[in-house]
Amino acid sequence: MTVDTLPTAVSPMLHRLAEEGATGALLRDHGTLFLEDGRVVHAESPATPGLDILLTSGGRLPLAGWQEAVDRAGPRREVGRFLVESGRIAGGELEICHLGAVFDAAFFALAPAGGPTRFRRGATHWLGSVASVPAAALQRETVRRRELLDAVWPYPALDTAPVVPRRAAPGQSVTPRQRALLRKADGRRNAAALAWELGRPAFHTLLEVRRLAATGLVETPHAAQPEPPSALPGWVTQVASPDIALLRRLRDALEATL
Numbered sequence: 001m002t003v004d005t006l007p008t009a010v011s012p013m014l015h016r017l018a019e020e021g022a023t024g025a026l027l028r029d030h031g032t033l034f035l036e037d038g039r040v041v042h043a044e045s046p047a048t049p050g051l052d053i054l055l056t057s058g059g060r061l062p063l064a065g066w067q068e069a070v071d072r073a074g075p076r077r078e079v080g081r082f083l084v085e086s087g088r089i090a091g092g093e094l095e096i097c098h099l100g101a102v103f104d105a106a107f108f109a110l111a112p113a114g115g116p117t118r119f120r121r122g123a124t125h126w127l128g129s130v131a132s133v134p135a136a137a138l139q140r141e142t143v144r145r146r147e148l149l150d151a152v153w154p155y156p157a158l159d160t161a162p163v164v165p166r167r168a169a170p171g172q173s174v175t176p177r178q179r180a181l182l183r184k185a186d187g188r189r190n191a192a193a194l195a196w197e198l199g200r201p202a203f204h205t206l207l208e209v210r211r212l213a214a215t216g217l218v219e220t221p222h223a224a225q226p227e228p229p230s231a232l233p234g235w236v237t238q239v240a241s242p243d244i245a246l247l248r249r250l251r252d253a254l255e256a257t258l
Contacts, residue, residue, distance in 0.1 A: 018038040028117050030109050031045030031105050033106060042102060043104075044125075045202075048202040049101075049196050049200070051101045069086070077127075081129075095131045103138070110142045161221040163185040164187045178217070
């Protein structure tokens with residue numbers, strides 16, 4: 001099996017697993033990717049609201065309906081299938097929402113990390129098969145999203161810092177989605193926490209925060225400037241005047257030995 005290659009793979013291990021058509025769970029510092037025959041079928045990250053939050057917070061699915069699906073179909077790894085066959089949600093709607101959740105969680109799961117990356121071969125997710133994404137496409141989208149964030153406002157510290165709103169300038173307007181986000185911003189929670197509160201994809205929330213910062217409606221945290229080096233003692237920079245008489249005696253002594 002072959003997959004499209006990237007100029008630089010976001011995760012070389014994911015690339016190798018896709019090439020060999022592996023099935024299992026790829027565990028990274030910031031999330032987990034589930035593969036089936038080399039394709040990514042699910043992703044989850046502590047930084048992102050899960051499919052349950054995305055479905056229930058928007059009113060697409062009652063919380064009780066989700067919980068029943070997990071209780072009845074979770075043990076046999078068929079929650080997605082149960083939701084569709086029981087008429088709780090249309091197959092197309094579930095697939096679209098699921099793919100959105102996969103790309104959202106993968107963005108964080110594929111973030112640069114310093115810890116070990118592990119693969120649990122054969123592991124599956126209780127959601128079951130809903131939709132799958134080629135690993136190369138997932139990595140390309142991750143790179144595109146990183147570039148988009150920096151194109152909007154190149155201050156990565158915004159992604160993890162508390163969101164601190166600022167007063168709008170006279171005549172400055174915001175969209176309804178931005179207004180809802182600013183109402184929740186209390187100067188203590190970061191963008192990911194606000195995404196959970198609002199029931200929105202975390203990446204879209206990061207992007208909205210960067211846009212708000214670019215227009216001055218959210219404070220941009222700046223890295224502290226390094227302190228200037230302390231002045232060196234005078235004796236370090238002073239160059240002593242050479243002793244001319246001593247240099248002449250040394251020269252004469254050397255010439256006498258020749």
